Amino acid sequence: MSQLRFETADVAGVRFGVSPVWETVSSLWVLRDPIRNALHLPWIDRARTFVARPEVAVAVGPLRELARPRAWLPDFLTPPPPGPDVEFEESLEQVRATPPAVVVRDLLATTPRRPLGPFGQALRTDPKAMLPALVTALRVWHDVAIAPDWPRMRALLEADIAHRGSQLAEGGAGLALAGLHPTVRWAGDRVVSDDPWRLDFHLGGRGIALNPGVFTPQRVLWNLLEDSPPGGTYPVRAVATLWEAAPAPPGDPLARVIGSGRAGLLQLLDSAATTSDLARRTGMSAGNVSQHLAALHAAGLVSRVRQGRHVLYRGTDAATVLLRASRGE
Structure with a gap:
């Protein structure tokens, strides 16, 4: 010790x-x-x-x-x-x-x-x-x-x-x-x-x-x-995600409604993440992630808060309800 x-x-x-x-x-x-x-x-x-x-x-x-x-x-x-x-x-x-x-x-x-x-x-x-x-x-x-x-x-x-x-x-x-x-x-x-x-x-x-x-x-x-x-x-936290492939939700009902990119992001936003981290984990460009996050934020599905030079995004309660509904829970 x-x-x-x-x-x-x-x-x-x-x-x-x-x-x-x-x-x-x-x-x-x-x-x-x-x-x-x-x-x-x-x-x-x-x-x-x-x-x-x-x-x-x-x-x-x-x-x-x-x-x-x-x-x-x-x-x-x-x-x-x-x-x-x-x-x-x-x-x-x-x-x-x-x-x-x-x-x-x-x-x-x-x-x-x-x-x-x-x-x-x-x-x-x-x-x-x-x-x-x-x-x-x-x-x-x-x-x-x-x-x-x-x-x-x-x-x-x-x-x-x-x-x-x-x-x-x-x-x-x-x-x-x-x-x-x-x-x-x-x-x-x-x-x-x-x-x-x-x-x-x-x-x-x-x-x-x-x-x-x-x-x-x-x-x-x-x-x-x-x-x-x-x-x-x-x-570092979440090191097991470093080499993972981009999440792919084929057949996901939510993906058919809001698009696979936005649905994939919501799946990852049960904990706070930055744009660059989401880009790394999904394989999307940072620009595409930013566009999807802006749309999700405007729809009330994502919250954002600045911490120093970082902006952290997280799914809202509405996003949780939507994800559960899409999974039939």
Whole structure:
């Protein structure tokens, strides 16, 4: 069990963002353990073809050595996102700018679990000379394995952050923190996390940067060192929908009345969602989704509310009645 102790300033400093570099690194865990990550098999099948290319295998080798299953990651490799709209190049620059002393410290912090491999040892010995190879590995793997699917991944991650924003508005930071994962709870002035690490960490007024993760294992992973920005990564909501096919309601009586696109959207709006998330899940363009939502909103079947820079849509009570009637309930 771990504890994160909060001051008033820490509660005010809770923030959420997207981390492209985290997805790039953590995806290698999934690639090496497909049995435990069967829901990502569509992505794994494609990624295996990429890593089988000799030029990719060589370039990505340094990253694969550090991102080993059941081994600790050096924290500098996955810096907390500095804001909600971070691009991959910004994250990459954070890694590139890591001071050599921090590289060595973070590498040594991983050795109690497993010794460093050849590249890790060389990186520890000469961080300045070896760090560029690691940055190159990050860029190559992101370009071939993550970038093609990044728009739909980002839509899912942003939908999760919109949900956390709704929790902050409804119940404050305590509700948002307690909702990160079933193994986490808010205990008045601290987060208690049921994990094997036994951390007792005081945030010290620095707040904490949190990001949802597509490839994150089923617990919250903390980035907590005294002289680094505190951070944490938690499993994104609805990750099982990421690779699903577009919903198709053939023969649905409601689809014959209002159209299959609008009927499909209503089926998904039993919980709040953004336009981009709905586009990802249905396979429609964002423009088509927006047009359908506008029509459904005008008909009183969809409500909408702004949360920060996101607009969340949800089916109304009238939509629930209509859906039940179409199913003969």
